[in-house]
Amino acid sequence: MKLRTLVFFNSLAVGLSVAGVNFYFQHKWNYFWLALIISFFVSYAVFYFLIEKYVYSKIKIIYKLIHSLKLGKDLKDALGEYVSSDPINDVEQEVKDWARDKKSEIDELRKQEQFRREFLSNISHEFKTPLFAIEGYVEALKDGAIDEPELAKNFLEKLSRNVDRLSYLIKDLNEISKLESGEIPIEFQKFELVALVKEVMESLELKAKKYQISMLLKEKYDQHTLVNADREKIRQVLVNLIDNSFKYGKQGGTTAVTIFKLHDQILVEITDDGIGIEEKCLPRLFERFYRTDSSRNRKIGGSGLGLAIVKHIVEAHQQTINVRSTEGLGSTFGFTLQKVAEPLISLPILNT
Numbered sequence: 001m002k003l004r005t006l007v008f009f010n011s012l013a014v015g016l017s018v019a020g021v022n023f024y025f026q027h028k029w030n031y032f033w034l035a036l037i038i039s040f041f042v043s044y045a046v047f048y049f050l051i052e053k054y055v056y057s058k059i060k061i062i063y064k065l066i067h068s069l070k071l072g073k074d075l076k077d078a079l080g081e082y083v084s085s086d087p088i089n090d091v092e093q094e095v096k097d098w099a100r101d102k103k104s105e106i107d108e109l110r111k112q113e114q115f116r117r118e119f120l121s122n123i124s125h126e127f128k129t130p131l132f133a134i135e136g137y138v139e140a141l142k143d144g145a146i147d148e149p150e151l152a153k154n155f156l157e158k159l160s161r162n163v164d165r166l167s168y169l170i171k172d173l174n175e176i177s178k179l180e181s182g183e184i185p186i187e188f189q190k191f192e193l194v195a196l197v198k199e200v201m202e203s204l205e206l207k208a209k210k211y212q213i214s215m216l217l218k219e220k221y222d223q224h225t226l227v228n229a230d231r232e233k234i235r236q237v238l239v240n241l242i243d244n245s246f247k248y249g250k251q252g253g254t255t256a257v258t259i260f261k262l263h264d265q266i267l268v269e270i271t272d273d274g275i276g277i278e279e280k281c282l283p284r285l286f287e288r289f290y291r292t293d294s295s296r297n298r299k300i301g302g303s304g305l306g307l308a309i310v311k312h313i314v315e316a317h318q319q320t321i322n323v324r325s326t327e328g329l330g331s332t333f334g335f336t337l338q339k340v341a342e343p344l345i346s347l348p349i350l351n352t
């Protein structure tokens with residue numbers, strides 16, 4: 001309610017009360033009207049002055065402060081000072097909005113802080129494991145194992161595996177931080193998705209054999225799977241997802257890649273019939289270093305960065321990734337890509 005309206009009603013109430021009392025004692029309409037007019041104007045002047053001086057001007061300052069804080073300096077400079085014509089109502093709304101914004105900002109900061117703490121403890125754990133192993137083998141070699149050729153060879157192989165693990169870890173971390181900081185930009189290009197999927201599957205054939213898993217491309221759409229994306233990054237997404245389907249698949253199982261055409265997107269799904277994922281783990285699956293208990297228990301090598309990289313890449317394309325899984329039955333990871341519109345079939349123009 002505006003200040004003038006507020007004061008008007010208050011003064012009218014005072015005026016009517018005074019005039020009413022006056023009429024009760026005097027029973028004269030002239031005095032009633034006179035009392036009404038005088039008390040109305042006097043109280044209007046007094047109320048207006050008092051409310052403006054002690055309440056409204058203060059609320060206006062609060063309002064301006066919150067309003068400009070909300071806008072930020074740049075926007076405020078651009079829009080100039082804004083004074084609401086109804087600060088009492090607006091200030092309530094602004095304070096509510098502001099409090100909500102601040103609360104979500106604080107929640108977000110808390111989450112980031114928690115994430116940072118977890119991240120540091122995870123990273124040190126991931127580095128410690130191979131480093132301790134390397135230390136152990138080097139000590140053992142120094143303590144005499146080097147003189148036993150068979151044992152030395154075995155230890156050196158293990159050493160090399162742990163060194164590889166460390167270098168993969170550093171490579172993945174480097175990649176993820178570059179993706180996050182936007183240092184590796186997405187280079188969009190148009191390419192045939194099916195051709196890329198076939199290339200990736202071929203490159204992973206040996207690995208599939210090692211895990212005794214057969215790969216299958218549901219090639220319903222051999223033509224026109226033209227997408228607009230970063231070919232090399234999508235290759236990595238496919239490699240990471242197919243690699244997971246082997247690691248968490250079952251011996252003699254199958255990994256299927258299916259391509260669906262949606263309205264203006266293409267959906268790629270990678271399905272396995274492996275160990276599956278517990279429902280409670282699904283929301284955290286794409287976090288860095290997150291690994292489910294069953295994969296830890298199976299002692300399958302991995303640092304839990306593969307899916308975080310996949311998510312980063314897909315989201316940097318402004319696309320989405322999702323997962324469906326049933327424990328013990330298998331999992332399906334699906335991501336979308338921007339489809340390049342198919343050319344319209346042009347009919348020859350007939351000259352009659």
Ligand SMILES: Nc1ncnc2c1ncn2[C@@H]1O[C@H](COP(=O)(O)OP(=O)(O)OP(=O)(O)O)[C@@H](O)[C@H]1O
Nearest residue numbers: 244245248276291292295302303304305306307331
């Ligand atoms: N297809 C799958 N089936 C079952 N569990 C899966 C599957 N894919 C991922 N997971 C679970 O999600 C976790 C995270 O996967 P992610 O690819 O990020 O890490 P990783 O495979 O453990 O290590 P790496 O960094 O080498 O990829 C895995 O440890 C596993 O527990």
Ligand SMILES: [Mg+2]
Nearest residue numbers: 244302306307
């Ligand atoms: Mg992985």
